[in-house]
Amino acid sequence: GAGVSQSPRYKVAKRGQDVALRCDPISGHVSLFWYQQALGQGPEFLTYFQNEAQLDKSGLPSDRFFAERPEGSVSTLKIQRTQQEDSAVYLCASSPGWRDGEAFFGQGTRLTVV
């Protein structure tokens, strides 16, 4: 596609429910990032993939968060046993290279945990 695509755009989950957020990066982009954006804040780094390798997951807030990119293209961010503090917009971005290039962001998935 022309840009980074994320689905669903909106997700409401009951506390304790598992959710899966999908990201389709720009075709051919090597790097893929996940960011979390709380209301009124700037995005915060969660994790980074170079092709299928997850090189950095230092920003994942807890072991309830898990991300994968098994074939080096589509990525899924999974949150287990969701809690209210997980409510945020989850942004995916991709970049053609593996360092120093600008990242292209998707529209995000707004997760609300009730």
Place this chain on the structure above:
Amino acid sequence: AQKVTQAQTEISVVEKEDVTLDCVYETRDTTYYLFWYKQPPSGELVFLIRRNSFDEQNEISGRYSWNFQKSTSSFNFTITASQVVDSAVYFCALSGSGTYKYIFGTGTRLKVLA
């Protein structure tokens, strides 16, 4: 540690006014990149500019201009003759050389009134 500060939380201007959005950054890296992104209500982050730390030349792109001053660790963004379509949240971000993480500021919400 790296940090980006956008002290202006919200700015309101009347259409056709000029407006400057401030960005101050902290880093110990000698090589780094600075970015500005626009986040309209639709949610995606739209790339505006990338500037590396060795290039202090100011840049102009249409109604947009950027002033990079290493001496004051600032990378300010000016919109000339603002338009209603410029209304959005603007984020300044920093990335160290050879790294992929973006450190974002908290954003400045710009409202351009007709």
